[in-house]
Amino acid sequence: MARLSLTHLQKVYGDFNAVDDVTIDISDGEFLVLLGPSGCGKTTTLRMVAGFVPPSAGKITIGERDVTVLPPWKRNCGLVFQSYALFPHLTVAENVAFSLEMRKVPHAERAPRVAEALRLVQLSGFDERYPRQLSGGQQQRVALARALAMQPDVLLLDEPLSNLDAKLRQEVRVEIRDLQRKLGLTTIMVTHDQEEALTMADRLVVMEKGKVRQIGNQRELYERPADRFVAGFIGRSAFLDGEATAPGRFRSRGGLDIDVGAAAGTGAATLALRPERISVAAEAGTCVNRFEARVEHVSYLGALLDIDVRLSEHDRMLLQLPNRQGSIEPKPGDTITIGWAEDAGLVYPREP
Amino acid sequence: MPGAAVAAGRWPGWIRRLSTAQRPSFGRIALNGAAGLSLGFILLPLVFVIWLAFFRQEIPSFPPEGYSLKWFAAVPGQKAFVDGFILSLQVGVLATLIGLALGVPASLALVRHRIPLGPLVNTLLLLPLVMPGIVLGTALYVFQIETEIATGWPVLGSAGGLIAAHTLVVVPWVVRLVTASLAGFDRTIEEAAQNLGAGPWKTFWRVTLPSIRPGIVAAGLFGFVTSFGNLEMSLFLVGPGRTTLPIAILQYLEWKIDPTVAAASVIQIVLIGTAMIITDRYVKLSRVV
Ligand SMILES: Nc1ncnc2c1ncn2[C@@H]1O[C@H](COP(=O)(O)OP(=O)(O)OP(=O)(O)O)[C@@H](O)[C@H]1O
Ligand SMILES: [Mg+2]
Numbered sequence: 001m002a003r004l005s006l007t008h009l010q011k012v013y014g015d016f017n018a019v020d021d022v023t024i025d026i027s028d029g030e031f032l033v034l035l036g037p038s039g040c041g042k043t044t045t046l047r048m049v050a051g052f053v054p055p056s057a058g059k060i061t062i063g064e065r066d067v068t069v070l071p072p073w074k075r076n077c078g079l080v081f082q083s084y085a086l087f088p089h090l091t092v093a094e095n096v097a098f099s100l101e102m103r104k105v106p107h108a109e110r111a112p113r114v115a116e117a118l119r120l121v122q123l124s125g126f127d128e129r130y131p132r133q134l135s136g137g138q139q140q141r142v143a144l145a146r147a148l149a150m151q152p153d154v155l156l157l158d159e160p161l162s163n164l165d166a167k168l169r170q171e172v173r174v175e176i177r178d179l180q181r182k183l184g185l186t187t188i189m190v191t192h193d194q195e196e197a198l199t200m201a202d203r204l205v206v207m208e209k210g211k212v213r214q215i216g217n218q219r220e221l222y223e224r225p226a227d228r229f230v231a232g233f234i235g236r237s238a239f240l241d242g243e244a245t246a247p248g249r250f251r252s253r254g255g256l257d258i259d260v261g262a263a264a265g266t267g268a269a270t271l272a273l274r275p276e277r278i279s280v281a282a283e284a285g286t287c288v289n290r291f292e293a294r295v296e297h298v299s300y301l302g303a304l305l306d307i308d309v310r311l312s313e314h315d316r317m318l319l320q321l322p323n324r325q326g327s328i329e330p331k332p333g334d335t336i337t338i339g340w341a342e343d344a345g346l347v348y349p350r351e352p
Numbered sequence: 353m354p355g356a357a358v359a360a361g362r363w364p365g366w367i368r369r370l371s372t373a374q375r376p377s378f379g380r381i382a383l384n385g386a387a388g389l390s391l392g393f394i395l396l397p398l399v400f401v402i403w404l405a406f407f408r409q410e411i412p413s414f415p416p417e418g419y420s421l422k423w424f425a426a427v428p429g430q431k432a433f434v435d436g437f438i439l440s441l442q443v444g445v446l447a448t449l450i451g452l453a454l455g456v457p458a459s460l461a462l463v464r465h466r467i468p469l470g471p472l473v474n475t476l477l478l479l480p481l482v483m484p485g486i487v488l489g490t491a492l493y494v495f496q497i498e499t500e501i502a503t504g505w506p507v508l509g510s511a512g513g514l515i516a517a518h519t520l521v522v523v524p525w526v527v528r529l530v531t532a533s534l535a536g537f538d539r540t541i542e543e544a545a546q547n548l549g550a551g552p553w554k555t556f557w558r559v560t561l562p563s564i565r566p567g568i569v570a571a572g573l574f575g576f577v578t579s580f581g582n583l584e585m586s587l588f589l590v591g592p593g594r595t596t597l598p599i600a601i602l603q604y605l606e607w608k609i610d611p612t613v614a615a616a617s618v619i620q621i622v623l624i625g626t627a628m629i630i631t632d633r634y635v636k637l638s639r640v641v
Contacts, residue, residue, distance in 0.1 A: 052543055072546040085544035089562045098558075102549035150548055 002063030002153045003028050004049070004186055009058035011044050011210075018044045020210035022058070026154075029184040031177065033197040036207035037233070042190040045207075046156050049188065050079045062153050073102075078147030079156040082163070084139045086131040092118070092142050093127035099150035117149040120179060137168045144176070148183070155180065157189040161196065173200055194234065206230050222274075228348040231272040238278070238317035244269040244347050254312030259288045261343035268350035275320035277344035280336055281328055287339030295330045305329065309338065398621065405614035412611065423615035433616050436600030443511075443596065444579040447518035451575050454519070455526025456568065462527070463534040474527070481524035485584025492517050493588040509591020517589050521582060522575035529574070533567030566635035573631050577624055 004026040011019040019041040026032045034042040047053040049060055051072035060068045067075050087095050096114045105113070118124050121141035131139055140160060147155060160176070161169045177200050180187050191197050197204055198218050206213045206221065206229075213233075214226035225231035232239070242252035244266045250258045258271060284290055293309035296316070300323075307319040307330060319338065321328075330336050408418040427433055455477075461467055462474050480488060496508040507513045541563070545555040561568075583598040590599060597620070601613055 050547060052546075071551075072543070073549050073551050075547075076549075077547065079544070079547045081540055081544060083538075083540055085538070085540040087541055087544070087559060098545070098550075099548040102554060146544075146548065 002186060003061075004154050004188070005059075005061045006045070006049070007059040007061075009045065009048060009060065010056045011041070011048060011053060012056040017210045019048070019055075022207075022210075022212050024205055024212065024215065026186055026188065028186055029181075031180055031187045031189070031200060031202045033201035033204045034188060034190045034207060035192065035194065035197045035204050035233075036213075038192060040207045041210040042192075042207060043158055046079075046158055046188060046190050049075075049154070050077050050156055051075045076150065076153045077156055078150055078152030078154070080140075080143045080147050080158065080160045082159045084131075084143040084163075086139055086142055086146070088131055090130075091127065092123065092129050092131070092134070095131070095142055096146045096149045098146065103150075113149055117145040120148060121145045121175075136163055137172065140164060140172065144179075148179070153186070155185045155187040157187065159191055160189065161191075162193075169196070176200070198234075204234075206233060208233075225272070225346065228270050228272065228351060231346065231348070236275055236318070236320070237272040238275055238319070240271040240273075240311075240315055240317060241350070242269065242271065243267060244349075248342075250345065250347055252312070252315045254314035256291060256311060256315060258345060259342045260345040260347050265349065269347050270350055272346045272348065273317070273340060273344055275318060278317075278319050278338055278340045280319065280321060280330075280338050284337045284339030288342045289345070290337060290339035293336055293338050295332050295334045295336060297332060298330060309336070311338075401614050401617050402621070404611050405618045407611050410610045412609065423611040424619070426612045427616050427619060430600075430604070430612060430616075432595065432600040432604065433597065433612075436595050436597035439594060440580050440597040443515055443518050444576045446515050447522050447579045448572050448576045450515070450519045451522030451526050452568065452572055455523045455571065456530055458523075459527050459530035459534060463531050474531070477527045478524045480520045481528075485582065488517075488520070489585040489588035492520075492585065496589070508589065509594065511594065514586065514589050514594070514596075517585060518579040518582065521578050521585065525575040525578060526568075526571040529567045529571040530564060533564040537563055569631055569635050573627060577627075580624070581620075 006022055006024045009019060009022040010017065022041075022045060024032070034045060036042055044053055048055050051067070051070060051074075055068060058068070059066060062075070062077070087098065090098070093114050096117050097110050100110045100113060114127070115124065118126065121144050123138060123141050123145065126134070126138065126142075131142065134142065140163070144160070157176070161172055164172060173196060179185075189197075189200065201218070203215060203217050204221055205215050208229055214221060214230045216224075221230060221234045225234060225237075228239070231237045240250075240252045240256075240258075242250055242256075245251050245257075246266065248260055250260050250269065250271050252258065252271070260271065279287060291311050293311050295307060296310055297308040299306040303323055305321045305323055307321060308316060309319055310316050321330075323329075328336075403416075404412055405423055406419045406421070407416040408420040408422075409416065458473075458477060462470055467473065492513075493508070496513050499505070500507045537560070542555050542559055545559045546552075550558060581598060582596075583602065586596050586599060587602075590596060595603070597616075601616060604613055
């Protein structure tokens with residue numbers, strides 16, 4: 001268990017930056033989640049930490065050890081593979097004991113440590129089974145137990161839950177998190193399931209195209225997204241394109257003048273609004289920014305209604321209304337009043 | 353009541369399938385017919401040899417005058433057969449071991465690494481399997497003579513020369529079967545082993561090798577059988593007093609055609625068949641070959 005630091009880490013394939021200048025500090029016992037769209041470099045980052053991909057540049061340290069050029073078998077990182085990668089010719093107990101065998105842990109010590117690891121993942125009594133005799137969820141636990149038995153300095157999880165069904169995923173999520181807390185394991189998990197990331201992480205790293213876009217906890221990412229990408233990737237946002245005309249002022253493409261809180265430079269920009277911060281009808285009455293909007297499309301989603309509205313010829317946005325008893329239910333063609341507070345809108349310079 | 357037996361499913365499976373199958377297509381009949389015919393064609397000589405081994409009379413003629421086990425009793429009395437058997441066994445085992453020691457690393461290199469002219473090397477290693485034994489024998493004969501002239505070492509007719517030649521016919525089996533096993537091998541379990549603290553050697557012994565063991569066992573078996581039964585190539589390479597079993601049988605046939613030869617063959621068939629059945633219990637041969 002130790003601190004893990006990635007410093008200016010880079011991986012170049014040909015002339016393609018798979019991982020580009022990634023710097024992350026993970027404190028002792030922290031659960032960090034790498035999140036991002038497919039192909040953004042999450043797995044590559046994880047595999048660099050595990051030692052399977054040599055970095056093109058940068059440094060990796062675990063505790064005080066610089067492990068950048070160390071081979072995988074000297075790193076003491078427990079990696080749980082997406083496919084579990086259990087040894088098919090070894091029993092569950094032999095799988096879990098593998099790292100102990102490699103380190104020449106005395107025979108007398110092995111059995112209790114294997115039993116303890118299997119107990120932690122609630123698989124006591126499965127010792128003599130072979131991996132093919134286990135369900136997917138059980139295999140996943142064996143993979144976890146195998147990684148835990150080596151008492152790793154850091155635990156690395158690459159989409160560990162993606163092969164499980166939805167219900168099992170919920171359970172295992174909680175179990176992994178409990179275990180990680182109990183053992184105080186410094187952990188990096190990779191996922192592209194946003195809900196999984198939000199429920200499990202102490203802190204999240206949002207990556208895109210090999211770069212870190214933002215590091216922060218759930219609240220920071222949701223309420224203060226660092227850029228337009230994060231605003232769209234974490235939770236949902238309604239976007240209006242336009243330009244920042246003056247500090248605190250934004251004009252949409254359709255010519256609507258909007259007051260925004262945070263000052264931004266001037267120039268082409270995008271305004272991002274969280275759908276739940278937008279008020280409708282009477283509730284909109286006190287808002288600084290208030291507009292008439294024409295309902296174009298309504299989607300019924302149970303607890304929520306998704307409503308596409310048009311504010312002007314060039315401005316459209318998405319609202320989300322809670323589907324409460326007695327609340328208004330707009331129909332396509334209706335005109336409604338919508339509004340939001342000054343500080344609800346975040347302005348980002350337009351990305352090239 | 354036969355009807356009741358059918359209903360109770362007490363008939364052998366193939367009869368039940370025949371009676372319940374939907375009308376088989378012409379293609380299927382043709383395929384089964386061709387397969388059956390080929391199988392019969394392959395098995396017929398075996399059947400005759402086995403039958404012959406039990407004939408009582410010395411000169412094989414049909415129909416047999418009666419049956420006897422005396423030819424089996426005669427086999428151990430033939431010193432040439434016993435010596436040939438021992439030599440073939442020794443050569444076969446050594447050639448197989450050497451062939452594995454060469455073929456397994458070669459397969460690993462071919463599958464895992466981008467070696468220069470890889471496909472060509474692969475083809476070269478498989479070549480002895482398709483080369484006619486006479487051609488191979490002649491080539492080796494000339495080669496060994498030239499080597500003798502060049503170095504002064506007694507190569508032709510030596511045990512070493514014979515084993516080296518047999519290794520040549522074992523290697524293609526090893527390369528073919530082991531590369532096939534390696535191609536279907538999931539390398540993430542090797543990464544898992546390394547992640548758990550195993551260096552390259554440990555990873556190979558504890559993870560890679562056990563995973564390709566079926567291929568290796570099958571390669572050893574087929575390599576050995578090929579070496580054990582090799583006649584044409586060996587004819588060129590054996591020296592005085594060093595005769596393999598197939599050659600001993602051939603030499604015996606030049607003088608006599610009594611069923612001792614058939615009995616010796618039956619013993620061979622039984623031994624090889626037993627080896628295959630035992631191997632098949634541990635690795636499903638049909639899956640790797
Ligand atoms: N060995 C390689 N050679 C060339 N390009 C590679 C190699 N490995 C990965 N890449 C590229 O690097 C990029 C990042 O890959 P990576 O596997 O890290 O993505 P990821 O974030 O894990 O995606 P996913 O969510 O789909 O698993 C991808 O565009 C991929 O094509
Ligand atoms: Mg990935």
